Amino acid sequence: xxxxxxxxxxxxxxxxxxxxxxxxxxxxxxxxxxxxxxxxxxxxxxxxxxxxxxxxxxxxxxxxxxxxxxxxxxx
Numbered sequence: 126x127x128x129x130x131x132x133x134x135x136x137x138x139x140x141x142x143x144x145x146x147x148x149x150x151x152x153x154x155x156x157x158x159x160x161x162x163x164x165x166x167x168x169x170x171x172x173x174x175x176x177x178x179x180x181x182x183x184x185x186x187x188x189x190x191x192x193x194x195x196x197x198x199x200x
Contacts, residue, residue, distance in 0.1 A: 129184060136177040143170035 126134075146167040153159035 129181075132177050132180055136174065136181065139170050139173045139177065143167055143174060146170060 150159070150163060150167060153163045
């Protein structure tokens with residue numbers, strides 16, 4: 126499995142975890158005043174989603190930039 130595929134798969138699984146923590150947060154709020162750890166539970170997966178999402182966004186541009194850099198020296 127390539128690095129890009131691994132990051133894509135990791136991003137998908139973390140998004141499922143993030144969704145579950147947000148749902149748990151709403152349920153806890155509906156039951157009363159939730160503990161602080163429940164309120165902040167979605168933040169670690171959200172941070173991971175930010176990092177992997179930025180990587181997936183920038184990867185095609187970086188690949189194009191590398192390809193263009195290689196062809197300049199060969200011409």
